[in-house]
Amino acid sequence: MSTDGIYEFDLIFALPSPADIDSILDRLYDAGCDDAVIGVGAPDMIGLGFTRYGPDAETVISRTLNQILIALPEGCRLREVKPDLVSLAEVAARLGVTRQALQKREMPAPSLGGLYRATEIRPHLSQATGKIAEALATADPWFAAAAGAQRVNARISLGDIPACRHAHQTGTNAVVPQKNPVPARQAACPPFSASPTEIRRRKGSEAG
Template sequence: MTAEMEFEFDLVFALPAAGADEGAILDALFEAGCDDAAVGLGAPGMVGLSFTRSGGDAETVIMAAVDAVMPALPEGSVLREVKPDLVSLADVAARLHVTRQALQKRDMPPPSLGGLYRAAEMPPYLEHQPGKVKDALEAARGWFAAAPAAQRINARISLEGAPTAA
């Protein structure tokens, strides 16, 4: 049996072209049991939800959150991305509460795309860093633990298409 752990992840959805009522979306998300999510509605046509949820397997936990969110969104909404997957050094630095420059001075995995790194590849490099970087890694463990599942789900979205709200 896999031990329970907390996973930190974000879900990003594209909303249908016909404008959605933000208040209705927030109410529907609350009723769907997503009252633990931080919801972002800042970008037109998009909604982001940030979760910290426990479970034995990141992919199962993330997909359970997707399944809870989808019925609360307007018909035609599409899951666009699960984070963390591709991250900047600034994203990692913010999670570790260090400066981006502190990470630039360290040995890191090679970037994957346009200066972005795979979050799933970062922990082994960070574990071998001295001082504050290594010490801060434990506090960000749930975020890094969600990264391999986010990467797999994003690959499926790219290859098979994203789940949509019916």
């Protein structure tokens, strides 16, 4: 019996300028990221949202990152993994409630810029009732990814995450990890995404 959990997370990358978005989407599809939800609403940035199974959040995020690094253009850098530091507005959007509803509840002390650690918010909501309690089950994969996102963000700060190097073009024997996709998420798309593109839908329309 599998003990894998479900984790919902976003990987935010800085792109070299100018970036060929169509080519990037093709390479991501070829690398097996057909389950990604893509946000390209900010200049020279791309957000990839995933919902995946795995033994723990950090392992799932790291495997996914390894998969992406061989697909993005040389010089791309991972800037942030979400959820980690989040606003009450982000949490409210995940739960489908108003920010005011959360402000009425006891919350952990905020961190930088008035943001909160997602790892600290979930325990404070565990005793909630009503709509918040009902929404927590849907949002649990997002909260479950927070600890892994926090650890990977620490690695970014320490410079432990390499830039993309086009392993697929240089002959490196990179291994694309096996993913375990779950049904597409119903929650919000990656940050700064005004019009997300699901790669598999895009490819399907091209085939038709």
